Amino acid sequence: MTAENTLLEVRNLRKYFPVRKGLLQRTVAQIKAVDGVDLTIRTGETLGLVGESGCGKTTTGRTILRLVEPTGGEILFRGRSLAGDTDTAMTDVATASPAQIKLLRRDMQIIFQDPYSSLDPRMTVGEIVGEPLQIQGLMSRSERMARVLDLLGAVGLSADHARRYPHEFSGGQRQRIGIARALALNPRLVVADEPVSALDVSIQAQVINLLQDLQEQFGLTYLFIAHDLSVVKHISNRVAVMYLGKIVELADTRELFGNPRHPYTEALLSAVPVADPDFKVERIPLEGDVPSPVNPPSGCHFHPRCRYAQDVCRTEPPAYRAVGQTHFVSCHRADELSLRGMRSS
């Protein structure tokens, strides 16, 4: 059922956070941060995951790594045998034991958004990058040091940086440290959670280029989570769009940007400021704000802001279905609507 080149398959993933109130801290409601996400990631590709704040993209990434406990669903991941030379059968990360999780950490890692809060200020860069190796007990002290120096070189830092502390580095350099740490165990899947959004434009470009070089060099697979559509378009092979805990559309990058099938994707694309004063696009106004995930709208969650909404959208939740070989969308009207994508300039 699962194709050979599938590295990760997520089925009906859910993560609900309880809202507690009162003296007894009773659960009065659920925040459905991730509410039935299905996606697959193929070996060697970059899957972009976009959406606005609060759509659940970060929670999805963290739940896939079991940094957050899922409420339900399956997270099937193809790991490696202990020797590291052969693939294992698909393991369900969602139900893995702590010992299994520790093993899976060798193959699944994360790069965080904030290069300031994600590095321990009291550890040297060498200790930070070497810590995953130490925890896994994989190498002797001297082997570890050699590996750390290799990694620092791979991310564009120098050997004498290993003795220094994070506060001595700029934001871009800190992000390089975080990348080196994520790569220490030679993982297969790296979840990159807004890895460049805290950086200045010129530094952002350096880190994007670095991520692409490392992918080629080490055969990495990325789940690239970001809100910046131009960055996602640049780096991703395929893109998934999230809205209120659900994936509303997923397609090859060119297809998604050129020929969107979900009205939310269309509106999102029209809202992005294009760095060209002659590029005039009619913005599709999205009225109001994203509704609360505690009490999402009935039917299709997007219907109160959708300019194509009809009665069925208010009552029936749309199915997530294929509308092309590699194009998935959850919209009742996907077949009849003709939506506008990005034109080339």
Added chain:
Amino acid sequence: MAAAEPLIEVKGLKVHFHTEDGVALAVDGVDFSIAPERTLGVVGESGCGKSVTARAIMGLIEPPGRIEQGEILLHGPDGIVDIAGLDPRGAEIRDIRGTEIAMIFQEPMTSLNPVFKIGDQIVEAILLHENLSRSQARERAIDLLAAVGIPMPRQRFDHFPHQLSGGMRQRAMIAMAMSCNPRLLIADEPTTALDVTIQAQVLDLMNALRRDFNTAILFITHDLGVIAGMADDVVVMYLGKIVESAPVREIFRHPKHPYTQGLMGSIPSLTDWGARRLTAIEGVVPSPFAHAQGCGFAPRCPHAMEVCRRRSPDLLKVGPGHTAACFLHQAAP
């Protein structure tokens, strides 16, 4: 940019911060002017001095910062005032703030008082500058909330800032800034903290207000996409200096300074389908405490020549309304 009578002229502005680590040349000799009803975009990365320039115009430089040199000339019906020479706590600058120049910030939550209703905060701003009764000011505030697209303004008047979403708060901030019909609005990264669809709403609103109120805007951002859609003219800042200045179309079509070219190469294109590698600018912005000789961009510049490390280039004309501070475009000295 060369209109008959500018609204504001900044001449040779230098703002330095005297700290324990040394003197930071935050703004190191900046000249520009804004004509009435025009929008000037200021682009640059963190630490380039764009926000300090804006704060200087508002008379908001506080120790350890100090305006060392230069003039900030505000042209008004009653003549020209040099803001740089005013006491930052004096009555004169307080009179200018709000009525002549207003400012909106990146994070509205830090500029709205959390314990007062948003309506009352706008009323206070109006009463400070205009001779209206409280109930007249209240009506004016409600009109303003409606003008910035806040639904049910009469009810929203009594809401506290935390009850509004980020986009609504930024709208309330804009309503407050526009309350006394300023001639210049300074917007410092006004949409950076917002989601892209909310950003689009706020930018559309600012464009509409600009037409309705005939306000000039000094628009500060790091986002070239936002600049392309908002600005009439653009200045690019690097290490406290303007490195290039031109009308918006000219600067996007024919960027002359290697830093401007680098910035444009650094952003992935949304409209280009080729799989192009980003041409990142190597290295990092030098420390503002360093005070190195020569062009500030030379250490990162792919075209740096020997002269660039010795002397600092002047901002000279390279085309119609277009200036750049780069020896590549200047006759050998």
